[in-house]
Amino acid sequence: xxxxxxxxxxxxxxxxxxxxxxxxxxxxxxxxxxxxxxxxxxxxxxxxxxxxxxxxxxxxxxxxxxxxxxxxxxxxxxxxxxxxxxxxxxxxxxxxxxxxxxxxxxxxxxxxxxxxxxxxxxxxxxxxxxxxxxxxxxxxxxxxxxxxxxxxxxxxxxxxxxxxxxxxxxxxxxxxxxxxxxxxxxxxxxxxxxxxxxxxxxxxx
Numbered sequence: 001x002x003x004x005x006x007x008x009x010x011x012x013x014x015x016x017x018x019x020x021x022x023x024x025x026x027x028x029x030x031x032x033x034x035x036x037x038x039x040x041x042x043x044x045x046x047x048x049x050x051x052x053x054x055x056x057x058x059x060x061x062x063x064x065x066x067x068x069x070x071x072x073x074x075x076x077x078x079x080x081x082x083x084x085x086x087x088x089x090x091x092x093x094x095x096x097x098x099x100x101x102x103x104x105x106x107x108x109x110x111x112x113x114x115x116x117x118x119x120x121x122x123x124x125x126x127x128x129x130x131x132x133x134x135x136x137x138x139x140x141x142x143x144x145x146x147x148x149x150x151x152x153x154x155x156x157x158x159x160x161x162x163x164x165x166x167x168x169x170x171x172x173x174x175x176x177x178x179x180x181x182x183x184x185x186x187x188x189x190x191x192x193x194x195x196x197x198x199x200x201x202x203x204x205x
Contacts, residue, residue, distance in 0.1 A: 034177055035141040035142070035177070036096075036120070036141055036142060036173060036174045036177035036178075037177045037178060037179060038094055038178075038179075039079075039094045039095070039096050039141075039174070040079055040093050040094050040095070041079050041081065041086070041087070041089075041093055041094070041095040041096075042073070042078060042079055042080045042081070042095070042096055042097075042098055042120070042174075043080075043081050043082075043083060043086045043095060043096075043097050043098065044066055044069060044070060044080060044081065044082055044083065044097075044098050044100075045083060045097050045098065045099045045100075046062065046066075046083060047062045047065040047066070047099075047100040047101065047102065048099065048100070048101040048102075049062045049101075049102060049104075050101070050102065050103035050104070051103060051104055051105060054104050054105050054106045054112075055102070055104040057106045057109075057112075057152065058104050058106055058112035058114070058152055058155040058156070059152070059153075059155060059156040060102065060104050060112075060114065060155065060156060060159055061156075064156070064160070065100055065102070065159075065163060066082060066100075068159070068160045068163035068164055068167075069098075069100060069118075069163050069164075069166075069167045070082065072164055072167040072168060072171060073167055073170070073171055076171040076175065077175075078171055078174055078175075080098070095122065096120045096121060096122045096141055097120070097121055097122060098118060098119075098120050098170070099118065099119050099120075099121065100116070100117070100118050100163065100166075101116070101117045101118070101119075102114055102115070102116050102117075102159065103115045104155075104159075106152065107149075109152065110151065110152055111149060111150070111151055111152060112149065112150060112151070112152050112155040113147070113148070113149040114147070114148055114149070114155070114158075114159055114162070115145065115146070115147045116145065116146045116147075116148070116159065116162045116163060116166060117143065117144065117145040117146075117166075118142075118143070118144050118145075118163075118166045118167075118170060119140055119142070119143045119144075120140070120141045120142040120143070120170065121138055121139060121140045121141060122138070122139050122141070123136060123137070123138055123139075124136075124137055124138075124139050125137075142170060142173060142174075144166045144169050144170060145166075146162045146165060146166060148162050
């Protein structure tokens with residue numbers, strides 16, 4: 001009963017959204033870019049697929065999604081790894097996990113609607129006041145989402161472009177969050193000499 005109610009509400013939401021947007025809605029992203037600073041490893045998690053039956057009808061496969069994301073991030077120089085290729089976690093190496101999600105619905109056998117999202121997060125153990133007891137929490141660093149629709153025959157390609165767009169936004173925010181290369185600034189004499197000694201204490205890697 002609860003699942004049927006959820007599906008009806010979700011369908012209503014999609015129809016209402018499409019009534020306002022005749023074209024694919026623009027992607028949006030939010031999060032603290034500075035939270036991505038000094039992240040040295042990004043591990044792409046297996047995609048989460050909502051409504052697998054509808055996804056299959058719309059030619060959306062969870063096996064294809066990593067191929068829509070990894071090439072863009074690798075070409076931009078991000079330290080991105082698939083789950084199988086990720087190195088063993090190191091104690092002093094900051095790592096986050098990038099989780100893609102997609103919910104797809106088939107509409108009258110001729111059209112498909114999908115909501116795509118990507119979230120960068122990690123699991124941490126923190127002491128949260130007022131109770132000084134360690135708690136396991138999930139920390140979200142970045143999130144992007146995109147709703148799109150197309151004919152059923154061309155939906156796979158539309159989903160690919162959607163994840164490529166989200167990857168582009170994540171890549172931009174990650175690169176903007178990284179601190180400047182202090183070694184390069186020192187060599188070019190851009191940093192005043194009187195500050196060089198103080199900056200020796202600032203990590204560059």
